[in-house]
Amino acid sequence: MAGKPGVWIFGYGSLIWKVDFPVVDRVPGLIRGFVRRFWQGSHDHRGVPGAPGRVVTLIPLDEWKEMKDEHRAAEDCVTWGMAYRLPEDQVDQVLAHLRHREKDGYTEHLVDIFQHQADTEPIIFKAICFIGTTKNSSFHGYKPLNELAQQIATARGPSGPNDEYLLNLAHAMHELAPEAVDHHLYELEARVLSLRRTNESGSADAACPAAAAASISSLS
Numbered sequence: 001m002a003g004k005p006g007v008w009i010f011g012y013g014s015l016i017w018k019v020d021f022p023v024v025d026r027v028p029g030l031i032r033g034f035v036r037r038f039w040q041g042s043h044d045h046r047g048v049p050g051a052p053g054r055v056v057t058l059i060p061l062d063e064w065k066e067m068k069d070e071h072r073a074a075e076d077c078v079t080w081g082m083a084y085r086l087p088e089d090q091v092d093q094v095l096a097h098l099r100h101r102e103k104d105g106y107t108e109h110l111v112d113i114f115q116h117q118a119d120t121e122p123i124i125f126k127a128i129c130f131i132g133t134t135k136n137s138s139f140h141g142y143k144p145l146n147e148l149a150q151q152i153a154t155a156r157g158p159s160g161p162n163d164e165y166l167l168n169l170a171h172a173m174h175e176l177a178p179e180a181v182d183h184h185l186y187e188l189e190a191r192v193l194s195l196r197r198t199n200e201s202g203s204a205d206a207a208c209p210a211a212a213a214a215s216i217s218s219l220s
Contacts, residue, residue: 007091008127010111012036012081013056014165017172021094025085028176029113029123030078034058037184038148040132041140044104045159053155053162057132068142071183080177083113083124105138106130149191163192
């Protein structure tokens with residue numbers, strides 16, 4: 001099998017739901033040999049220097065096996081995402097745009113993409129994938145899930161709140177590959193949603209005494 005021709009980009013984070021470049025084809029699929037983790041610091045999009053957010057990167061399995069992590073399921077050892085074929089006459093422009101977008105620690109790597117988990121032959125060979133390796137200066141690594149969720153729930157940067165990034169990614173993955181197992185992503189989603197509900201409930205409770213005082217004042 002020759003695979004689909006052309007220059008392809010594989011997105012596993014915001015590139016799944018924020019496609020701000022021209023494409024001529026898109027194919028959902030998975031790559032092997034990595035796990036997706038919110039272990040990359042974001043100082044320019046979902047956080048700022050001194051108060052960074054957290055975004056996803058890919059950890060090679062051989063490195064991940066030596067790291068601390070709450071999740072060790074074998075099903076986590078594939079990463080689902082979306083592949084995009086670039087217009088032949090705009091490859092250089094799109095890559096320049098993506099290199100700027102991914103400048104906070106990400107570098108280009110080549111990955112093979114499979115269409116189904118049971119496939120033995122890739123559907124796309126040597127797609128370009130932006131990965132923040134464990135050696136890049138913005139790699140922050142493991143943090144306990146409760147602390148990681150709290151950081152994501154509160155961080156904000158020029159591109160918006162950090163929890164928006166997480167929830168958009170989780171929503172996209174639920175739709176893109178409902179059969180996919182990603183304990184790390186979906187447990188963070190649940191924890192951040194719980195923090196949101198707690199914060200909203202606290203805000204509502206704080207507003208009630210003020211509303212009651214205003215009502216009493218109007219009667220006096």
